[in-house]
Amino acid sequence: MRRYDQMSSLVWLAFSIYICIASSRLSFGSFDHPGPGFLPLLVGIFLGMFSIIAFLQAYLSKVVDETTSSWYPKERWKKLIGVLTVMFAYAFCLEILGFLLTTFLLLIFLFRYGMEPKRWVVAIGASGIASLSSYAVFELWLRTQLPRGIFGF
Amino acid sequence: MDLLSNLSLAFSVIFQPNNLLFCFIGCVIGTLIGVLPGIGPVATISLLLPSTFHMSPVSAIIMLAGIYYGAMYGGSTTSILVNIPGESASVVTCLDGYQMARQGRAGPALGISAFGSFIAGTVATILIMLVAPPLAMIALKFGPPEYFSLMFLGLTLLIYLASGSMIKALMMACVGIFLGTIGTDTISGIERFTYRSYTLMDGIGLIPVIMGLFGISEVLLNIDEASKQEIYKTRISNLLPTLRDWKDSIVSILRGTFLGFFLGILPGGGATIASFGAYAVEKRFSKHPEKFGSGAIEGVAGPESANNAASQASFIPLLTLGIPANVVMAILLGALMIYNIKPGPLLIKNHPDLFWGVVGSMYIGNAMLLILNVPLIGVWVKILKIPYPILFPLILLFCLIGVYSVNNSIVEIVIMIIFGIVGYLMKKFRYEAAPLILAFVLSPLLENALRQSLLMSHGSFSIFFTRPISLIQMVVAILLLALPLIPGFKKRPKAEEID
Numbered sequence: 191m192r193r194y195d196q197m198s199s200l201v202w203l204a205f206s207i208y209i210c211i212a213s214s215r216l217s218f219g220s221f222d223h224p225g226p227g228f229l230p231l232l233v234g235i236f237l238g239m240f241s242i243i244a245f246l247q248a249y250l251s252k253v254v255d256e257t258t259s260s261w262y263p264k265e266r267w268k269k270l271i272g273v274l275t276v277m278f279a280y281a282f283c284l285e286i287l288g289f290l291l292t293t294f295l296l297l298i299f300l301f302r303y304g305m306e307p308k309r310w311v312v313a314i315g316a317s318g319i320a321s322l323s324s325y326a327v328f329e330l331w332l333r334t335q336l337p338r339g340i341f342g343f
Numbered sequence: 344m345d346l347l348s349n350l351s352l353a354f355s356v357i358f359q360p361n362n363l364l365f366c367f368i369g370c371v372i373g374t375l376i377g378v379l380p381g382i383g384p385v386a387t388i389s390l391l392l393p394s395t396f397h398m399s400p401v402s403a404i405i406m407l408a409g410i411y412y413g414a415m416y417g418g419s420t421t422s423i424l425v426n427i428p429g430e431s432a433s434v435v436t437c438l439d440g441y442q443m444a445r446q447g448r449a450g451p452a453l454g455i456s457a458f459g460s461f462i463a464g465t466v467a468t469i470l471i472m473l474v475a476p477p478l479a480m481i482a483l484k485f486g487p488p489e490y491f492s493l494m495f496l497g498l499t500l501l502i503y504l505a506s507g508s509m510i511k512a513l514m515m516a517c518v519g520i521f522l523g524t525i526g527t528d529t530i531s532g533i534e535r536f537t538y539r540s541y542t543l544m545d546g547i548g549l550i551p552v553i554m555g556l557f558g559i560s561e562v563l564l565n566i567d568e569a570s571k572q573e574i575y576k577t578r579i580s581n582l583l584p585t586l587r588d589w590k591d592s593i594v595s596i597l598r599g600t601f602l603g604f605f606l607g608i609l610p611g612g613g614a615t616i617a618s619f620g621a622y623a624v625e626k627r628f629s630k631h632p633e634k635f636g637s638g639a640i641e642g643v644a645g646p647e648s649a650n651n652a653a654s655q656a657s658f659i660p661l662l663t664l665g666i667p668a669n670v671v672m673a674i675l676l677g678a679l680m681i682y683n684i685k686p687g688p689l690l691i692k693n694h695p696d697l698f699w700g701v702v703g704s705m706y707i708g709n710a711m712l713l714i715l716n717v718p719l720i721g722v723w724v725k726i727l728k729i730p731y732p733i734l735f736p737l738i739l740l741f742c743l744i745g746v747y748s749v750n751n752s753i754v755e756i757v758i759m760i761i762f763g764i765v766g767y768l769m770k771k772f773r774y775e776a777a778p779l780i781l782a783f784v785l786s787p788l789l790e791n792a793l794r795q796s797l798l799m800s801h802g803s804f805s806i807f808f809t810r811p812i813s814l815i816q817m818v819v820a821i822l823l824l825a826l827p828l829i830p831g832f833k834k835r836p837k838a839e840e841i842d
Contacts, residue, residue, distance in 0.1 A: 198772045202514055209521055221802030224794045226528035226535055237517035244510045269566055281756040300736035305566055334748040
């Protein structure tokens with residue numbers, strides 16, 4: 191964990207620098223009349239300080255790193271990136287293709303290529319039932335306005 | 344006399360058919376997600392929050408409350424039968440509960456945890472009735488400095504109790520406060536960090552952040568850590584504990600109830616901390632501490648009572664002070680604001696139906712949960728058999744629809760996915776999401792209280808140390824932050840997550 195702590199604290203340090211720069215563009219005000227940049231700048235400074243402490247803690251730590259060469263096997267990366275990509279694609283297509291079709295396609299992908307591949311029949315059947323029943327609950331019962339898309343459903 | 348009229352108001356609200364129905368739905372959903380490992384009350388409440396916007400606020404809060412304390416009942420089932428905690432407050436129940444199941448005593452273990460939870464829940468409800476109204480009266484005397492120091496104390500306590508590194512928890516609190524400042528500044532009207540995005544003008548929405556950090560990240564984590572669970576094949580019989588079981592555990596139940604109630608009220612406390620605390624107390628008080636870990640019924644009764652009492656007590660700071668004690672309460676605070684109800688000392692006076700309705704629902708809800716969890720235990724055991732590969736696409740779908748339905752916004756779906764990735768990485772790199780969420784929700788309140796206090800004191804921070812209530816809170820907070828710096832002081836092992 192030591193190396194990862196060093197890496198992550200540097201990321202937070204960079205983030206704190208961003209907060210400080212961005213909030214310095216807002217008015218800091220004064221202590222008796224704090225402006226909109228007052229709290230963000232304060233928080234940015236504290237985050238930076240804590241990140242440096244966390245980095246030093248990890249750097250000076252005597253704990254030997256556990257074997258981290260296979261922190262994350264390639265196969266799992268594929269699945270994870272696959273799931274994230276279809277979710278972004280879902281957001282992009284939702285208003286174009288409409289709720290029912292997009293949801294149906296998303297679920298087929300998740301059932302078929304998610305954790306444990308299901309047979310096509312199972313994937314299509316389960317996706318059909320799940321998308322239709324969620325449509326019934328949210329659109330028809332709870333009256334949520336789900337997007338209809340170019341096909342009108 | 345007041346108490347009686349309040350009680351009659353409580354029951355008149357809860358016995359309205361729709362409130363009764365939503366209380367039941369909340370209890371069923373709570374038990375369900377308590378039973379299912381991998382989805383906890385935080386994710387579920389945020390998932391269902393958007394769908395409650397169509398209900399009356401009273402029904403909505405009754406249902407959401409039912410989910411929270413219902414999960415405490417359901418969580419023990421999985422701990423006892425599968426040795427996997429259904430949610431974080433049931434982690435310690437695994438220690439003795441599973442051992443009892445292995446010895447063929449799954450029935451009494453499940454039974455005592457349900458009865459213990461029922462007793463704790465009922466006692467906690469009575470205590471809420473007695474404690475909340477006077478506390479609200481005291482809270483009326485709170486000015487901006489007192490509010491600031493109370494929120495500061497709440498955050499500090501959560502950071503102190505963080506399971507991992509305290510410095511990481513402090514960092515997460517800073518990030519949470521920063522995220523809370525995004526949007527239009529309420530005092531000056533100036534936009535902050537919005538980059539002219541229409542969606543960001545109102546600030547980052549609570550729901551996409553919570554669903555991302557708790558819902559999506561949990562699914563992503565489960566995709567690579569899919570656990571193969573096996574239900575311990577034991578015949579669940581004799582759910583009613585014997586006279587000897589009662590004799591062994593009644594004191595533990597009562598101790599757990601009061602300890603849980605106390606830890607639940609404290610900002611930053613919560614059900615998880617309460618259950619760990621109760622286990623430690625039971626072991627210390629026991630005449631046979633060596634039996635703990637090998638199937639001692641006290642080790643199930645104490646923590647299970649404590650987590651229930653704590654989950655109900657944590658409503659007190661929310662409903663009387665407007666300060667959430669834990670992440671679930673932070674979500675409910677957000678919900679109340681969306682319903683246009685201002686939580687705080689005036690809530691009991693301005694919305695008596697909401698406060699007393701929730702109290703009434705706790706009485707009825709606990710009775711419903713006892714029925715759901717004792718005679719119907721077989722149903723929940725069957726649900727445990729649903730494989731996660733079937734469940735996770737449906738959880739993702741709920742997240743996507745839930746977030747979209749709040750503002751019909753695609754951008755919020757994208758924000759949720761981004762926070763899902765952030766939450767996943769945080770878990771991998773061992774950063775806790777709880778301080779971030781609490782700080783994020785408190786940020787606007789904290790900033791207003793800080794700026795108003797400084798206006799009052801003409802820029803002097805001494806205002807937090809000259810007013811008695813504020814002084815006490817600040818001293819406790821500073822002590823908590825300073826404790827780990829004292830040489831020789833070691834942080835106690837902490838609960839995995841503060842719900």
